[in-house]
Amino acid sequence: MSVNTIKKAKKLVQSGGVVKIEDDLFQIKSSSNPDHSYFVTSNTCECLGFKNFYKFHHGKGLKANCSHLEALRIFKQEHQP
């Protein structure tokens, strides 16, 4: 996980870019285009970075991540009772 990804993720959470839709469905704004957003669950994201991760690291047993999944992780931590 790069520092840049975490920075982006924190910014998304702080700017209200994470919106809960259902129990495990969130809408998260794109950090490069605020008019665009992705539907994200706790382990999948629609964005290209997430899809490319599996293309590049397929079969290495790594879990894909992107700034949106990271933002969701931070969002959940902050909203825990």
Ligand SMILES: [Zn+2]
């Ligand atoms: Zn993503």
